[in-house]
Structures are given as structure tokens and as C-alpha cells.
Amino acid sequence: MDHKCIDKILEKYGHQESSIIAILQDLQEEENYLPENDLAYISENLPIPLTRIYRIATFYNAFNLTPRGKYPVSVCMGTACHVRGAPMVFDRVRLELGIDIGGVTEDGLFSLETVNCLGACALGPIVVIGKEYHGNMTPAKVESTIKKYRKRIAKEK
Numbered sequence: 001m002d003h004k005c006i007d008k009i010l011e012k013y014g015h016q017e018s019s020i021i022a023i024l025q026d027l028q029e030e031e032n033y034l035p036e037n038d039l040a041y042i043s044e045n046l047p048i049p050l051t052r053i054y055r056i057a058t059f060y061n062a063f064n065l066t067p068r069g070k071y072p073v074s075v076c077m078g079t080a081c082h083v084r085g086a087p088m089v090f091d092r093v094r095l096e097l098g099i100d101i102g103g104v105t106e107d108g109l110f111s112l113e114t115v116n117c118l119g120a121c122a123l124g125p126i127v128v129i130g131k132e133y134h135g136n137m138t139p140a141k142v143e144s145t146i147k148k149y150r151k152r153i154a155k156e157k
């Protein structure tokens with residue numbers, strides 16, 4: 001992210017060390033993850049050592065240190081989803097997106113990850129795309145759902 005944008009975030013929180021979590025949340029909202037050089041810039045401009053920023057960033061599951069797509073795709077592989085066919089759903093997602101776990105599509109729109117339980121087991125298998133939950137997924141539904149997202153994204157451009 002360009003430094004002017006990071007400066008805006010830092011100004012929003014008055015360059016307060018105590019706002020580091022909110023600052024990291026805003027950065028992640030913009031970038032979908034916490035880029036290494038942005039964390040270094042924040043450390044240079046706040047009285048917080050980079051090692052402490054990393055400690056915070058790795059402590060909270062909500063933060064990601066590796067690149068993610070604009071729409072991160074999470075496939076639940078928890079037990080309830082697993083017995084209802086999550087592995088086949090996962091394989092289809094991988095095929096549709098052409099990436100593996102941790103990967104990002106070339107257009108930067110999608111990334112792929114798995115989770116162990118989203119707390120909505122009765123709706124399994126579940127796939128989360130961006131912030132939207134898709135329950136009772138099947139391999140066929142994966143294909144149509146991702147197509148819908150691609151169409152929606154194309155319209156937004």
C-alpha cells in the first residue's frame with residue numbers, strides 16, 4: 001500500500017500506540033492481508049518495535065500475513081462438514097479456481113484456505129466466499145456459485 005494511505009490510517013488513530021490493533025484491522029481491510037513492508041513502515045512511524053507488531057499480527061487469527069484474494073474462499077473441513085462431503089467440495093473449489101491452499105488466482109480475486117469449523121455444522125458442507133456463507137454445498141453448486149461471483153465482479157468493473 002502506498003505510504004500516503006498508511007499515513008491516513010495512522011492519522012485516523014492519532015498515531016496512538018494503543019490503537020495498533022485497529023490500525024492493523026484497517027490495513028487488512030484495504031489489502032486483504034498485512035504486507036511485510038507496510039508493517040515495517042508502521043513500526044517506523046509509531047513507537048512500536050516491528051517484533052511486537054508481528055507478535056500481535058500472529059496472535060490474532062483475524063490477521064493474515066500472506067496475500068489473499070479480494071474474495072478469500074474458505075472451505076470448512078471440520079468433522080461435520082467432512083462427513084457430508086467437504087473433501088469433494090474442496091476438490092471442486094480447487095479445480096474451479098486453479099489454485100491450492102494458500103494460493104491466489106492470477107487476477108487477485110480469489111484465494112483458497114480451509115477452516116476446521118465455522119460453528120454452523122447443520123448447514124455443512126460450508127464454503128465462505130468473502131464474507132458470505134454458502135451452506136449445503138455440493139461440487140455442482142461450487143461451480144455455479146463461483147460463476148455467479150465472477151459475473152457479479154465483472155459487472156462491478
Ligand code: FES
Binds near residue numbers: 077079081116118122
Ligand atoms: S464442521 Fe463445518 S461448520 Fe462445523
